Amino acid sequence: MKRVGVIGGGQLAWMMADAAQKLGVELVVQTPSEHDPAVSIAKETVFAPVDDATATEILAQKCDVITFENEFVNLDALSVLAHQGVSFRPRLEALAPLLDKYHQRCYLRDLGLPVPQFFALDDVENLKSQIEYLGFPIVLKSRRHGYDGQGTFIIQDFATLEQKLSDETTTQSLNQSLFLLEEFVPFERELAIIAARSVEGEIVTYPVVETQQEQQVCRRVIAPAEITPTQAAEIQAIAHTLLNSLEVVGIFGIELFLGTNGKVLVNEIAPRTHNSGHFSIDACETSQFEQHLRGVCGLPLGNPALQCAGAVMVNLLGYENSHSDYQSQRQQIAEIPQAHVHWYGKTESRPGRKLGHVTVLLDNQNREQAIAIAHSIESIWYPR
Ligand code: ADP
Numbered sequence: 001m002k003r004v005g006v007i008g009g010g011q012l013a014w015m016m017a018d019a020a021q022k023l024g025v026e027l028v029v030q031t032p033s034e035h036d037p038a039v040s041i042a043k044e045t046v047f048a049p050v051d052d053a054t055a056t057e058i059l060a061q062k063c064d065v066i067t068f069e070n071e072f073v074n075l076d077a078l079s080v081l082a083h084q085g086v087s088f089r090p091r092l093e094a095l096a097p098l099l100d101k102y103h104q105r106c107y108l109r110d111l112g113l114p115v116p117q118f119f120a121l122d123d124v125e126n127l128k129s130q131i132e133y134l135g136f137p138i139v140l141k142s143r144r145h146g147y148d149g150q151g152t153f154i155i156q157d158f159a160t161l162e163q164k165l166s167d168e169t170t171t172q173s174l175n176q177s178l179f180l181l182e183e184f185v186p187f188e189r190e191l192a193i194i195a196a197r198s199v200e201g202e203i204v205t206y207p208v209v210e211t212q213q214e215q216q217v218c219r220r221v222i223a224p225a226e227i228t229p230t231q232a233a234e235i236q237a238i239a240h241t242l243l244n245s246l247e248v249v250g251i252f253g254i255e256l257f258l259g260t261n262g263k264v265l266v267n268e269i270a271p272r273t274h275n276s277g278h279f280s281i282d283a284c285e286t287s288q289f290e291q292h293l294r295g296v297c298g299l300p301l302g303n304p305a306l307q308c309a310g311a312v313m314v315n316l317l318g319y320e321n322s323h324s325d326y327q328s329q330r331q332q333i334a335e336i337p338q339a340h341v342h343w344y345g346k347t348e349s350r351p352g353r354k355l356g357h358v359t360v361l362l363d364n365q366n367r368e369q370a371i372a373i374a375h376s377i378e379s380i381w382y383p384r
Helices: 018-025 053-063 073-085 099-110 124-134 160-167 229-246 290-296 327-334 367-381
Strands: 003-007 026-029 046-049 065-068 117-119 138-142 152-155 179-183 187-197 203-205 209-214 217-223 250-258 264-270 310-317 339-342 354-362
Touching: 003 053, 018 026, 018 290, 026 053, 046 053, 053 065, 065 290, 065 339, 099 117, 099 179, 099 264, 117 124, 138 160, 152 160, 160 310, 187 229, 187 290, 203 229, 217 367, 229 264, 250 290, 250 367, 310 367, 327 339, 327 367, 354 367
Parallel strands: 003 026, 003 065, 026 046
Antiparallel strands: 117 179, 138 152, 138 179, 187 203, 187 209, 187 250, 209 217, 217 310, 250 264, 310 354, 339 354
16 A cells, blocks of 8 residues: 545644655645645645545545545545445445434444433424433534534523524524534543554554543643543443444544543544544654554554653644744743644644644653643743
């Protein structure tokens, strides 16, 4: 496998570059804008939105296999290409149950995996009884195209829910089943696991990490998470069940809640490399990006183990509209011992946009110390 097509040209594709070089693989990218991060590392680029299957047909002619850094694709149109012999890894059938959050919850529940209580919001008649069952606060989610908390709303009362639904449905009616309603999980912590499966069905998992979100966007990741061996084993088993059931090839990210009662619930599946696995670039023998390319290219998987006691990853999120490249803040952060700064080269900053990340390697697993380091990075990065 020499040429890998990647649908999507954001930072996740950009971070495949080092691994591609190491494995002697060329990346061909499909992405809309010449300013997208992965354009600079791609051997060739097909400039088109990720859901443009006509462009993917052109991409297919330029590579041996196609993978995804963005799952917001048009699966029906891509299936036509698959029937014509285009190879997708993971296969399209592994993405199909995941792209709609309601279908995803149903799939996980039917597999016997623990998920929050949920309903499809397709019938206004049922709304009152569903809300009575779940109780406030309630979580309203767009079924499709949500990311970084866009489309996820934590709602405290009925009036706000009605308001939200009428805001969001002015152009499309409720009957079009746009939303999912679910219980608010009063979690103790949020966790994630990155897992990879090879063409032969071998599975490796990275250490379970703690993720910390603010306004529904990931701010920091602490590896490994401070959980019990039983909880870690349970989460690894969830990853195995899911990847085997979907016959995944490549990396999947699994986001979870750890309840105050110690119970684990699956929140969301990302059918691709994931923000919660960025620490692996600097902290593990095989990064999630190399692992993904190994899977996609039919190579044996690499060792996912941490090469240090622990690590903390901090996202550098935009906080203003600007064209700055933030040289001096990046420089200051890079001076922190054992810090590795990754800057995605985006030409435009906007509030909440992921512009880069920093991983600091640690010689212990002290959670408080990891959080303190994260805060010191954030105090350099964000203006007071
Ligand atoms: P996205 O796909 O936009 O990342 P998620 O479903 O992962 O959306 O939600 C983003 C964040 O919102 C989660 O990491 C969590 O902090 C919060 N959240 C989502 N669902 C729930 C829930 N049912 N209960 C409590 N918090 C939630």
